[in-house]
Amino acid sequence: MSTHETLAARVRGPVFAPGDEGYDDERTGFQTNDPHRPSVIVGAEDAGDVRAAVEYAAENRLPVAVQNTGHGLPLAAEGGLLISTRRMTGLRITPAAEAGEAGTPAEAGTAWIEAGVRWGQVVPEAAAHGLAPLSGSSPGVGAVSYVLGGGVGLMSRMYGNAADHVRSIDVVTADARPRHVTPDSDPDLFWALLGGRANFGVVTSLEIGLVPVTRLYGGGLYFDAGLIAGVMETWRTWTAALPDEMTSSIALMPVPALPVFPEPLRGRHVAHVRIAYVGDAAEGERLIEPLRAVGPRLIDNVRDMPYTESGTIHNEPPVPMAYHATNFALDDLDAGTVQGLLDLAGPGAPDRAIVEIRQLGGALAQAPAVPNAVGNRDAGYLVGVLSRLGPEIDADAVHALHGRAGDLLDKRSSGRLLNFLFGANATSEQVRASYDAAAYRRLRELKAVHDPSNLFRLNHNIPPAT
Ligand SMILES: Cc1cc2nc3c(=O)[nH]c(=O)nc-3n(C[C@H](O)[C@H](O)[C@H](O)COP(=O)(O)OP(=O)(O)OC[C@H]3O[C@@H](n4cnc5c(N)ncnc54)[C@H](O)[C@@H]3O)c2cc1C
Structure with a gap:
């Protein structure tokens, strides 16, 4: 054998x-x-x-x-x-009456999700019970890793990080022991897994809280190249005074002329404002009036929608691709930063990239009911820069553009968000910057306890304390 x-x-x-x-x-x-x-x-x-x-x-x-x-x-x-883990697709929804007392007041049920489940599987199953998970922009993303990395979702200014709503974690640790970890059974490991992600074991399933949301006022406003500067600046000032029920982001995107993208956008450089308002549709409509007033939209599908359609808000193409990504958490967003991003990757810039700015704050900045290791909670905004890679794309130009993004944003940035360090290029410095300094030290100490030989090191690695 x-x-x-x-x-x-x-x-x-x-x-x-x-x-x-x-x-x-x-x-x-x-x-x-x-x-x-x-x-x-x-x-x-x-x-x-x-x-x-x-x-x-x-x-x-x-x-x-x-x-x-x-x-x-x-x-x-x-x-x-x-x-x-893709074959491990077990999923069970338990409405509040059966879910018991534990959990935050906002929760109205739980979902038990196995390691191979994607959000696209959880959303319709939860909706059948009048519930929603704190899912993110793309239904194709894996639910377990998203939650373990923090989880900044469509409703995160209202409900906070998805990791803040975890009730229990089933994990196999480096000693090959399966453990059922709750805040009571092992507060240290529970704390470290939520934020430390793959460093402390392979999570086989999670039990997460669900919120009683069935509908959103949400969708996308797409503006053509000539309006990009205006809508970026309007969005920036608009986000300064919003209720937590409103979670939004803006993306600057050169849209390839491919059938996977909606026809009115193909081949254009657009600004895409994404709206998710948890509340009355008429109030949501009133709130976004200043954005619509910027000018005509190529597509405007912001509407009262069932949460099951929430994947259309960001409308990310489900096709696999090669990409290089960087992210920067910012305390606030000033006009100079927006202008710098336009110079970097706006319609007139020499190189192409997708720039996304998500507004954070609201409940994301609140301490969770049960502590966890998720870092950079005080950030007001997250800027992501993503470049496609491929044989037809000049890799040196991509690296140069990301270097310029660093020149612009490093000095303004308070750190990184672990979930958005994707693209097979996360450095150890970026991983460290995803945590508050004391939390990073504690993670290293706990890593030395639970995985002293660093068996789990092919990840966003946190080395054991020596
Ligand atoms: C298009 C797109 C949209 C996104 N939108 C959002 C968003 O709205 N909000 C947000 O917070 N993030 C978002 N992300 C980031 C995403 O949440 C993280 O990249 C997440 O890690 C992806 O998990 P996955 O299982 O899909 O990917 P994988 O690549 O399979 O997993 C990523 C890493 O997580 C670890 N991991 C996976 N499974 C386990 C497990 N069972 N136990 C322990 N560790 C594990 C591993 O280290 C693995 O390399 C997005 C990413 C993309 C590409």
């Missing part, structure tokens, strides 16, 4: 080695640039497979990577063991 056959005998799901049929498909996710190249992959069917895979990795001193959808690839594994 080869070593990997030994592993295959210990798990229910498939095991792939390089060259096997299915290996390439299993290791490749949404991010197609520089995927994992593990020496073995376990396609886990259940928590038992995850436990067996971690045990095998520990016995053979193989570092462990985890992947569900591949939206957040932090570092391409070279060798090691990859646990692929």
Whole structure:
């Protein structure tokens, strides 16, 4: 028996080695640039497979990577063991009457979600019970990793980080022990997992709180190139005095002339304002009047909608792609920063990139009922810069543009948000900047307790304290 056959005998799901049929498909996710190249992959069917895979990795001193959808690839594994969770799609919704007392006052039920579940699976199931998860812009993103990384969602100014609504975590730690972690059973590990993400184990399932939201006033306002500067400045000043019920963002986007994009946008440079208002539609409409007053929209689909249509707000294309991304948390957004972003990637700029600014604040800035390690809670805005990569794109120009983004924003930035460090290029400095200094020190100390050999290092790594 080869070593990997030994592993295959210990798990229910498939095991792939390089060259096997299915290996390439299993290791490749949404991010197609520089995927994992593990020496073995376990396609886990259940928590038992995850436990067996971690045990095998520990016995053979193989570092462990985890992947569900591949939206957040932090570092391409070279060798090691990859646990692929995409087959673990168990989901159970429990309305409030059965969910018990624990949880924040805003919650009206819970969802138990396994490691391979995407938001697109949770949203309709929760809606059938009059509930919604604190999901984000894209239904294709994996729910578990999103929550473990913080989770800035469509309603986050109203309800805060998704991580703040976790009730329990099932995880396999580096000693290959399955543990059910609650704030009472192990407050330190509970704290570290929510924010520390893959550093403390492979999470096999989570129990999260759901909120009683069925409808939103939401959608997108798309403005053509000539109105971009005006709408950026209007959005900036407009966000200064909004109720927490309003969560919005703006993206500057060169839209490729491809059928996957709506016809009126193809081949144009546009500003896309995304609106999610949890409240009365008439009040939402009144609130966004200043944005509509900027001028005609190429598309305006802001409307009263069921939460099941919330994926249309950002309308991110579901097609896998290669990309390089950077993010910067800012305390506030001044006119000079907006002008700098227009110079960097506006319609007149020499190079193309997507620039997104999300308004944070509101409930995101509040301390959670149960503490967790999610950092940079005080930030007012998040700026993301994303460039497509590919054979037809000059990689040097992309790196130069991201260098200029750093020149513009590093000095204004208070840190990073871990969830938005994706693109297989996160540096250790960026990981450190995703936490408050004391939290980062504590994470390192807890890493030394729970994973002293850094078995879980093919990730946004937090090295154990020495
Ligand atoms: C198009 C797009 C839209 C996004 N929108 C939002 C948004 O609105 N709000 C937001 O907060 N974030 C958003 N993100 C970021 C996203 O939440 C993170 O990248 C998240 O990590 C993706 O999880 P995944 O399972 O889809 O991806 P994966 O690449 O499969 O996972 C990312 C990493 O998480 C870790 N991980 C995965 N599964 C587990 C597990 N079971 N246990 C422990 N660790 C695990 C691994 O280190 C893995 O490399 C977006 C990303 C993209 C590309």
